Amino acid sequence: MQVYALPDISVDTTPTSTREEALAILAKIQTLKPSKKWPNVDPGLFLQNIKSNIVSPLSLYEGSNTNFCGYAALSYLPLHDDPVRYLKFMLQLYEQGNGKYGDAFLNPVNEIHQAAGTLKFKGTLDIRHADQMWFLTLADHFKGYVNFFNKNYQPGDENTFWASVNYAKFNRMVRKLFKYEVSTKGSDLLHPGIKDLYVYIQSQLTSPGTTVLYLNNAYLYKKKHNTLRPGIPTHYVILLGMFKINNTITITYWDYGFRSLREVSPAFLKKIVFGVTHCTKNTSHD
């Protein structure tokens, strides 16, 4: 099957393609045989999932109570800017069990092959078998210091530090996989030293590219009534819009499965933001 043979790309440019091109390729594939590499992945659900991601990229869902948000956030880039490469890679991964994406050769271990398609009780992710493959493969390949004590996948690790993504790892993944120019402000422990955060984020948002916020989820989505909450970031979202009226900031962000809109105060924004990453396409051959 040569339909998904990955084309060569220049070393330093961000490849791009359109949704129509991806759908034209997908239209040629009526059915898939069950994969020998991924015994628990349902071919029909796999194809349906890929098509849904290409047609409506915002439908991609990290799953309830998983640590896949970092991988879901970065998926926004290929699904919007280069769906053909995403599609071809996923078909190759399905067929061969491994594949090269950008500068990374993703070759998941057997435990990952066995786990994809078996994740359950995660909402829509239960029936999104291609997303399960994608998230598990990325988490298996890319490691940061947060994964130090749990590097090998065991069932249930999608909710543990095995799947976690620290800030440096996130930015590294975007560079290696998709070849974007990535500018970053922030860290895992300290808030970014930006005098006027609203103005800074707004300037990022209005320039070409995609803006990712690295947030403290314990404040964004409160889950306990504790007075003391961990002051560390654990969540990534794609920022889609932002405006300020009087002292109220309205933010619109993609939080996987949905676009969310909420009003926050400047002080709250400062409290939750730990990182601002801006990804722009590399078009030069410097």
Next chain:
Amino acid sequence: MTKINFMLLLVVSWCGSCTTTNISKYYYDNKPTLDKIDKSYKLEYGSRPFSLEFIDKSFKNISIEIFTDSLKYIYVFKEDESRLKDTLLKYHITYKAISELLSNMRTVHCNWINNLDYYVDKKKNSLVFMSIRPLGLHFPFKRKKYYILTYFAQPQYYDREGRLLDKRRLRKIRKINEDVFKRINDKVAYTLSDRYR
């Protein structure tokens, strides 16, 4: 074993077993209100999907998430704020119904109600998820636990120990938000969780 050690052992084992009794007692004591909450939430959810949350311990401030085709709107209000009424009106949600729902939730200390989707044999099903903040003694440095009740639309399968199963034949335990649930009756299950959503 000294007398004191024996007493301590007795207290520890009693505390371990009283969880089930507490939740069951809570459920049966408040059944009419809880059932009313489930029914009215489902009715309003049918016309406009939303979730409702009391964000503070005093049950005065609420957060509502309203789902439209394109966006999830997240609002925070004081319950008596006029903006709440205006917002609900904008999304064609009945203020009177929500006001009653909030009042019932406060009565039984329910601080979060939501609809959860789950899949059985690739088929989508839904349940109503309620979190309850039990009152009573709370020891410093001990993690606060929430009672979680799930209202299913259909009778569910349970094992001999009363644990919620995924399917009858496979006998796989169904977890919701990583918690194992136990039977209260065929359609209602409970768990104790350290988070309410």
